[in-house]
Amino acid sequence: MLINGKKIAMEIFEELKKLPLPQKSLAAILVGKNPASLSFLKQKEKAAIALGIKFQLFKFPADINQNGLLKEIQKIAADNEVGGLIIQLPLPKNFDRNQILDAIPKNKDVDALKNSESLALSPVAKTLETILAKIGFDCANKYAVIFGRGFLVGQPVTRWLENKVKNLTVLGSDADPAIIQESLAAADLIVSGVGKPGLIKPNELKNTAVIVDFGYARDENGKIQGDFDATLIDGKNTLLSYTPTPGGTGPILVANLIKNFYELNK
The missing domain is CATH 3.40.50.720 (NAD(P)-binding Rossmann-like Domain)
Structure with missing residues (x-):
């Protein structure tokens, strides 16, 4: 039996349409120009926009250093108008992934990558x-x-x-x-x-x-x-x-x- 993921996803979206629309935006961060990462983010953006959610994509060059990226993440995360934050993985190899992910407030961690600290399920x-x-x-x-x-x-x-x-x-x-x-x-x-x-x-x-x-x-x-x-x-x-x-x-x-x-x- 083929499990039709598109059909199941549409059923989830139909249920979400019945709920009050979140007024805050969903933000995403992309470091570098990985085509697969950009493709995944575009899918998330398309789904969010279809439901009326404001989606913000922040792109940073691959040569940004870790401290610079952390400052940008902290600035975006501190915005009260941002209700969720995605950091698209993978990050450049010289980055400390855990330290970067720790910069996401747990009440905005939609990917639930902070393990036991996450408020949502992965x-x-x-x-x-x-x-x-x-x-x-x-x-x-x-x-x-x-x-x-x-x-x-x-x-x-x-x-x-x-x-x-x-x-x-x-x-x-x-x-x-x-x-x-x-x-x-x-x-x-x-x-x-x-x-x-x-x-x-x-x-x-x-x-x-x-x-x-x-x-x-x-x-x-x-x-x-x-x-x-x-x-x-x-x-x-x-x-x-x-x-x-x-x-x-x-x-x-x-x-x-x-x-x-x-x-x-x-």
Whole structure:
């Protein structure tokens, strides 16, 4: 079963339209000119504007130093007219990511990247929660595998999922192939965020598995692909449930980020 992320996202937006419109603006900060980062921000901007939310994008050159960026963040965050602040990742490698993120007031942290200090749930974790609820997946007594230990996907998903399933395995992309094969074959739920096209194939999974794919990369032809290769699904995999790429987790993630903005500005 293909899990239609665009449809689920539209349902979230329809619910948000019924709520009072936040009067404050949603601000975003972009350092450098990473095309993927700019593309992600444009999606967030489009969603915000469609709901009538004022969206402000602040662009800074890649050669800005950390202290300079911190001062800009603090100035934007101190504005009472700003109700939410996004710092688009990744940042330049010479930056202390945690120190930068710590500059976001927790009542404006729509990405919920401050972990236990955040007042909202990470949009990635909330997207997983949304999908599992939509398909009626009960985590109790299930075995889940998280592929990828990254800051943006693996870590928030692990924190959300670890006390909800019976067993959980977290694999790095460099894990032993035998362990990967054994884990994937037994998993009821696989959440992947590695960014390596074709990393997971249908014939490696249980026929009833659920695959939630946050992986994002472009192949040699520039086509966007996820970690799960859905093109290999055949008659033997008819009970698989999976998110496609594009059109799977991405739209829901954007919708849940906007939902966080509403929740922080009630």
